[in-house]
Amino acid sequence: MSRWRRCPEHGNRDCLAGAVDMVTVRYYGWIAERLGRRQDEIKYTGPLRDLLKLLGEDIELNVRERKVFVAINHNSIKDLDVDVSEDDVVAIFPAFSGG
Amino acid sequence: MGKVHISESPINAWDEITSLLQSSRRIGALVTFMGVIREISEGKEVEKLFYDHYPEMASNAINRIREEAISRFGLIDATIIHRVGEAEIGDLVLLVIVASEHRSEAFKAVEWIVDEVKKEAAIWKKEYFKDGEYRWVEPERSYLDEKIE
Numbered sequence: 001m002s003r004w005r006r007c008p009e010h011g012n013r014d015c016l017a018g019a020v021d022m023v024t025v026r027y028y029g030w031i032a033e034r035l036g037r038r039q040d041e042i043k044y045t046g047p048l049r050d051l052l053k054l055l056g057e058d059i060e061l062n063v064r065e066r067k068v069f070v071a072i073n074h075n076s077i078k079d080l081d082v083d084v085s086e087d088d089v090v091a092i093f094p095a096f097s098g099g
Numbered sequence: 100m101g102k103v104h105i106s107e108s109p110i111n112a113w114d115e116i117t118s119l120l121q122s123s124r125r126i127g128a129l130v131t132f133m134g135v136i137r138e139i140s141e142g143k144e145v146e147k148l149f150y151d152h153y154p155e156m157a158s159n160a161i162n163r164i165r166e167e168a169i170s171r172f173g174l175i176d177a178t179i180i181h182r183v184g185e186a187e188i189g190d191l192v193l194l195v196i197v198a199s200e201h202r203s204e205a206f207k208a209v210e211w212i213v214d215e216v217k218k219e220a221a222i223w224k225k226e227y228f229k230d231g232e233y234r235w236v237e238p239e240r241s242y243l244d245e246k247i248e
Contacts, residue, residue: 029151029223030235074155091153097236098150098157098181098222099134099193099213 010038021086025055028093031068048072049080051090059092068094101176101198103161105152107184110191115178119196123175126198130205132213134193136186144229150183150192156221157181164215172208174199179212181222 010026025040032038035057044051048070052060060080062068069076071091072084084090100122112133120129136148165177175198182192195212199205217238224236 026153028153028221029225032151033235071153071156074153074159076156091156093153093221094223094235095238096218096221097224097238098152098220099217099224 023051023084023086024089025051026089026091028091029097030094031059031092043086045085046083047080048077048082048084048090051084052080052092055092063092068092101165101178101196102180103158103165103178104180105154105157105161106180106182110180110182110194112191112194115180115194116196119176119178119198123198125175125200127200128198128202128205130197130199130202130209132193132195132209133191134213136188136190136192138188140226140228143232145188146227146229147188148186148192149225149227150181150186151223151225152181152183153221157183160219160221161216164212164219168197168208168212168215172197172199172204172211174204174208177208177212179216181216181220183222 022041023044025042027035027038049060052063052070059068063070063080071077072082073089101119112131116129116131120126136145138145161179161181165179168174168177177198178194178196180194182190186192193213193216195209197205197208197212199208225233226236227233
């Protein structure tokens with residue numbers, strides 16, 4: 001079971017009020033633009049793969065196909081079978097293009 | 100004193116150069132790279148750029164690059180500053196300053212640092228064109244596959 005809270009900006013304090021013990025999912029680059037939001041707060045514990053499927057928009061498929069990438073607590077990961085637990089920060093982003 | 104900074108404000112290159120230059124009397128070479136927004140991209144006129152970034156990952160990566168550069172090239176110190184948010188044509192968006200005893204390692208280090216920042220820092224560039232179109236810039240090659248465990 002999951003419970004959602006959608007936030008237009010990362011760390012929006014009004015949006016996050018009372019959102020304790022929830023997984024934070026941040027979006028960056030064209031992914032945030034396509035979704036129309038920067039962040040979700042989700043009551044969730046379980047495998048990363050299933051969390052990505054919950055997010056919709058073919059995110060899990062795009063991660064598997066290496067079109068987008070994912071990090072947990074600011075570390076990039078490839079293994080989608082790792083568990084995500086409350087208070088984790090999951091980030092979904094395209095390939096880097098800075099400089 | 101060298102540093103790493105991700106800045107939403109304009110970068111003052113001369114202040115940073117002076118600060119690094121005054122940090123050690125061992126410095127014999129100071130090499131600087133300044134990445135600037137150009138007017139034309141892929142044949143189209145650019146109006147402005149926007150840089151999105153993931154603060155924790157970008158900062159971690161750039162700190163790691165600075166430390167590795169100092170160790171790998173035997174540098175005295177280094178400063179790396181990346182601009183984020185909106186930037187206009189001619190704005191300085193990436194500043195790399197390297198201080199060493201001799202020029203050879205400084206030149207090599209600057210090129211290595213710029214390449215690594217482009218590959219490793221969690222920053223995304225969006226180009227707005229004067230004709231009203233825009234695009235998120237895709238790297239020619241993603242290095243994330245090689246780096247991720």
